[in-house]
Structure formats: C-alpha cells, structure tokens
Amino acid sequence: MKTQVNLIIPLFLIFLLFLRGSPSETQREVGTLAGIVSDRATAQPIAGASVVLLGTTLGTITNTRGEYRISDIPEGTYDVQVSFAGYQTTISARVRVHAGQEKTLDFRIAGGVLLNEMVVEYDRRLLSTDALGVAKQSYSIRERQNTPGRVESWVGDIRRSDFNTEEYAFIEETGFVDPLTRALSTFSIDVDAASYAIMRRYINSSQRPPKDAIRTEELVNYFDYSYPDPVGRHPMSIYTEVARAPWNPYNLLLHIGLKAKDIATEDLRPSNLVFLLDVSGSMSSADKLGLLKQSFKLLVQELTAADQVSIVVYAGAAGLVLPPTPGNEKNVIFEALDRLQAGGSTAGGAGIQLAYDVARKHLIKNGNNRVILATDGDFNIGVSGTGDLVRLIQAYKKDGIGLTILGFGSGNLKDSRMEAMADKGDGNYFYIDTIREGKKVFVDQLRSNLYTLAHDVKIQVEFNPAIVGEYRLIGYENRMLNAEDFQDDKKDAGEIGPGHTVTALYEIVLAENVTGRTHPGLRYQNQAFPVKHDNELGIVKVRYKNPGESTSIAMDAVIVSFIESETTDNFRFSAAVAMFSMLLRDSGFTGNTTAAAIIDLAGSAKGQDEHGYRAEFIRLVETYDLVAMATARPVTLLD
Secondary structure (H helix, E strand, O other): OHHHHHHHHHHHHHHHHHHHOOOOHHHHOEEEEEEEEEEOOOOOEOOOOEEEEOOOOOEEEOOOOOEEEEEEEEOEEEEEEEEOOOEOOEEEEEEEEOOOOEEEOOEEEOEOOOOOOEEEEEEEEEEEEOOOOOEEEEEEEEEOOOOOOOOEEEEOOEEEEOOOOOEOOOOOOOOOEOOOOOOEEEEEOOOOOHHHHHHHHHHHOOOOOOHHHOOHHHHHOOOOOOOOOOOOOOOEEEEEEEEEEOOEEEEEEEEEEEEEOOOOHHHOOOEEEEEEEEOOHHHOOHHHHHHHHHHHHHHHHOOOOOOEEEEEEEOOOEEEEEEEEEOOOHHHHHHHHHOOOOOOOOOHHHHHHHHHHHHHHOOOOOOEEEEEEEEOOOOOOOOOOHHHHHHHHHHHHOOOOEEEEEEEOOOOOEHHHHHHHHHHOOEEEEEEOOHHHHHHHHHHOHHHHHOOOEEEEEEEEEEOOOOEEEEEEEOOHHHEEOHHHHHOOOOOOEEEOOOOEEEEEEEEEEHHHOOOOOOOOOOOOOOOOOOOOOOEEEEEEEEEEOOOOOOOEEEEEEEEOOOOOOOOHHHHHHHHHHHHHHHHOOOOOOOOOOHHHHHHHHHOOOOOOOOOHHHHHHHHHHHHHHHHHHHOOOOOOOO
16 A cells, blocks of 8 residues: 555646746846837837847847847846937836746837938838848938038938049058168058958949059058968968069069968857948948848858857947847848938947947957947947047957958948048958948958958068168058067957958068168168178078967068069069059059059969959959040140
8 A cells, every 4th residue: 555655646746847838037037128110290100119128138120020039048137228320219117027927018119300311201100111120210311401502412212422532541652662771671460351341342334443552552452472380380371472573574562472371161259240330321322221230140150050140230320220140040130231321320339339338248258249330330329539439449458359341332432430440449341332242341351351360560671781772662551660669569450360361561672772872971881791691592580479378479581682583472462463553553663564464474473263253353453444545635636
C-alpha cells in the first residue's frame, strides 16, 4: 500500500505541471506595454514611429496601423519615449508595468513647427502597401523662403533651390622641395575615396569636375594594388618601386605602398552600427534618400546575428527610429529603412549627438563600434558650422567609436565639410553616386572600410640629398604634417582596415640635374657634403597604433636607388591615375601628359581587374577627352 502512494504522488505532480504548461509571465515577473501612436491634429495613425523605454534596450516601431507592442518588460517604472521625423519627441514619464499584465498606453504626438527650410504637411497617411506589407506615406512639402530674390523650382513634391551650392575646399598644389632644407616629408595616410566618385559623376554627366573636387590621393587610392602581405609582428608591409616618371622621363617617380593584413570573416569583431540618416527635405531625390536605402540594404545583407543595428534620423529634429536590432533580423531593419521619407530642415548636430549617445550606450566591448552618417552635408539647424561639427565629433571619438561618412546627391553637396568631419573623427569618407558604388563600399570592401586594423597611421620619408635634388609629394595636400608630429602620439592621423592598401607617389629630380644648388645666407649648407649611402634614395618610416592603444609603434624600409626598367602594373596604373588627376587640376607639373598617354599607360596595367574598376577608369578618361574636345574653343586661322 505504501508503495502505491509513493507512485501516485509523483504522477499527480506531473499532471499538475502538464496543466500549467510553461512558466507564465507572472512567474517570470515581466509584463507588456502596447498602444497606438497617432497624429494629435488628425488622429491618423503614424507608421514607423519609434517607441522606446528610456534607460533600456527595449523598444519597437509602430506598424501600418500605428500599433506597437513591447513584451518581456521586467516589472518596474519606466519613461517611455515616442519619436518620428517631423514630430515633436514625446515622453510619458513614470509608466508602471506590472508582471503578468498588459498595460495600454496610447500617444498622440504633435508635428513640429520648423523655423527654416521646410514645413511638412501630411495630405494622406497611407497610400499603398509594398510587397513587404510596409505602408508608404505621402508628403506635401512647402518651403518657407526667407531669402529675397531667390530663384526656386519644383522637383517632385519638393520645392528646391535652382542653383548649385556644392562646396569644395581650396587645394594648393605642392611644389618641389630641396631635401637640404627639408629632408623630411610627413603626412597622414588617406583611405577615403569620395573624390573619385564625385569626379565620375561629373564626367558621366559630360561636365568637367571642379578643380578642388579632385584630391589626387583619393583618386589613386580608389584602386587596390597587389602589394606583398605583411609578415612578422607588424600588421602592415611597406612596398617601394622607383622608375622614370611617365610624364617627365628626366625625373623619377617613387611609388610607396602599404598593405594591411587581412582578417577572415569568422574572426571579425561583432559590430555595433548606428545608421545616422539625413531625412531632411534636401534628401528627397532618388539619387539621395532612394539610393541611400538601397545601399544600406546591401550592408544589412552582410550582417550576422552577432551584429546590431540602430537607426537615428534627423530632419527638423533628431530621433531614434530603430532601437538596437540583431543583424539577422533583416526584415525588421529593411522595414525601418523603407518607412523613411524626406522633409524638414537639417539638424545635423543634434543627430550626431544622438547617434553617438546610442552607440556609446550599446557599446560592444572590444567590438566594432561605428556611426555611419549618410547625408548631402547640408546642415543648417543647431550646430552646423564645420568647425563646431568637427569639435563635436572629436569629443565623442575618445569612446572608441569610429565614423564613416557617406555623401549622396548633387546640387548642394558639402564635400569639404564631410571630409573634415571624417578626418577628425577617426573615420573615412565615401561618396555614393550609383548602386555599384554602394556595393563597392558595403560589400566588396566591407571589412577594410568598416573595421579598423591600425589607427593614427603616419608616413615620414627621409630623402638622401646626395641623390635627390628635389622632391614633391603628389596629392595629400590637406593631410600633411609637421616633421615633429610624426613621433607625437597625441597627433591625430588616418586609419587603415583589414586588407586595405594605401599608396603615395613622389616625383623626384635627381641631384645631378639640379644646378646652382646653394643657399645664400645659410652658414652651414654652402659647402659640398660627403656622399653617404649612395645606394639609397631614402627611407620610409611608418608609425601606427593598435586598436585601443595610445602608444605608437614604428617600422621602416630603405628605398634603394635602383631604377626599374620594367615596371609593375601597380606602378603604371597608379601613375596613370595621378596623370589624370593632374590633367583635371590643370597642374603645373603635367609635362607631356595627354589623355591618349593616360589611356595607353592604364591599358597596359589593367591586370585581372576582377570588378572592372580599372576598365571603368579608362572609359572615364575617354569620355573626358570627348567632352574636352566638344567644349574646346575652335581655332580661327588668320590669312
């Protein structure tokens, strides 16, 4: 009998557990918050509004009916924030969530009145639904104009200025320098590529690019080169090659290359990415917000569950529209991107502050933490001056958060501003003119563009005056450093990513070709100097910091004076690109450069050209030559 009782009790307990099923919300002490977000004036539901519990990682986005639902909220009291571009951010304070219960909290939010460019008026909330079931919204936008006599035109639903306000910083070409007076040439590396894509956009539109839009180092570094992989303790290798300059056979061309070691995909650190997206009125065209969405979707396709994405937008005000979301939840991220619409002024400073705050709050220790800013650069609300924006970014970069800036569109591109921000924010700057360029940045070169292998990378070349009479660095005008900056670890410099290459070129006049090489008024350099190291042209020195470290590491390589008779594809193609840059800039050092010479030289160095970038370059030179001929003034022969 006793045995029977012992059997019955366990069976009874199992039966009770079966009836109860899995642990309830009450047992787990979590509750749910749900409700509807709507327009205060029209009572229409708002799709795509962000609802977050401040101080937590909990949040969601409203569906096409304006509904939201946040589950698994630990019992407690929270401040709940709702934000949406063009509306005033609203916070409901001290909302109590009880375990095992669903609390209903509706929001009716007010549209913000914008003092500058755009006033957003919602004609009709839901027009149609796309294939993903995401509601599309229609905006009728009128521009408040405070500038007398300004000519305007309608572009789609947006009234925009009818003139070009693009900005490019003045670049003064560097001339030749005598190593007797300046033996050291020091500069920060550059892996930006925006200038090349901007140049391409102009030429494909049958226009000549503005001279100051052409940064030679960015044209040269748009392409990858086949340098030897690093070996030993340093994460980079140094490559040098010396031969006759194709545009001036009396001079030499020194080719310097750095190659960063690659990292396997499975070894990449998890990413905490904050997309900071400009949705102001100036971003309304297809080559801006439309291309932005397409490009970012390519990036999202490359992410994994270990990565996380947040989306911050800014127009008249800044707001979080997607809380941190795992990279494998691609539909959720796609839907958030699809809901974005343009309208309003451009409060870029506020957006940057919010994006960095989100990145810092959800920082992945030893991960790849990065803000990706996409804009046409037209900031006009709040902190908007280039200097103020640079100082703002500098204050945040100490948190170990990288910065990538993407420029879009034409007509009001603020190139100089975006380059300065990327330069001072431990970042890089690209310009997206086509979806193919979006693929290049976010797919083909994802690892090298979004991950940092070494930072504050500086190059210093010391030339041997016994062989080198004069030298000039081709490009890098706005990346030059003082000689003493090379060993100053507090001095900011450029970053390099896994597998990336960096190339620099010097034109050199041999000492034997420099006449009257004396310096009147100098006490110690008028006498002849002894010839030393006569087999060395100079030495390349590199300093870099490993991620997270503040002390730099040095490496160097001697440049032998042997002049190559047979040059590599690396040498010839980089020289061809430099020649084209000099042609576009009306350089004083073009020598015998012609479009035909560039095409021949680049064609001989095209190599495998896996993605067709080098073939495209040749076509651009051909197009430029046709445009130049078509726009040249005819020559009238006099009798």
